[in-house]
Amino acid sequence: MRQGDTIVVATKNAGKVREFAHAFGKLGLQVVSMFDYPNLPDVEEDGLTFAENARKKAKTIADALGQPVLADDSGLEVAALDGAPGVYSARYSGAGATDERNNAKLVEALSAAADKRPDAKDTLADGARLLSDARFVCALALYDPASGKYTEAEGYVAGRIIDKPRGSGGFGYDPLFWLPQYGRAMAELTTEEKQAISHRGGALQQLLGRMELASNG
């Protein structure tokens, strides 16, 4: 990849587009997404893992466009929910799910059980309760239809779920994702700060290293 090149990201999530545009922009690369192509096929995200879904999104769109495509499948794994919502994070609150409804459902699901668990006793200065340990996961897959090869990476960030949203940055579950070591919720970080510590930022850094190796070798 060279300065000025365009990267196609197979996503319809505006928050992801913003983060990829920020990261690739620093490398002099443009980002386009599924918003820029009206007639792409729908991808059913029926994989059992983030990596499986990322590969499927990348390959489906890359085959349709006849060029390399990057895809991101990500989500939230909550300890007190045995890893749910996981690969179902986008659809957690059912048909017509929105970030707001997903967040409301998460707090509801955790609040009921929280009183019984020792790890749910802590509160923040503003009285918000820490409901469970959790982590964000991001799987990235870049598929090149010319070679039939995937380049893949995965990133993680650990935090705790709070019962009152904080901040207006990021997207998705970010307002409920407390980062104890920073004393802020993920939605209270700038895009730059989020990139430096997030599951997506970590996965992207790893992917870039692997792409460089792939193109040198």
Ligand SMILES: O=P(O)(O)OP(=O)(O)OP(=O)(O)OC[C@H]1O[C@@H](n2cnc3c(O)ncnc32)[C@H](O)[C@@H]1O
């Ligand atoms: O599949 P595409 O079109 O990329 O967009 P999507 O929003 O459906 O994306 P996923 O299928 O990967 O689902 C990811 C879910 O996890 C949430 N999520 C992923 N990354 C996140 C992040 O950085 N911050 C907050 N929530 C995140 C997000 O809100 C979704 O509900």
Ligand SMILES: [Mg+2]
């Ligand atoms: Mg999706």
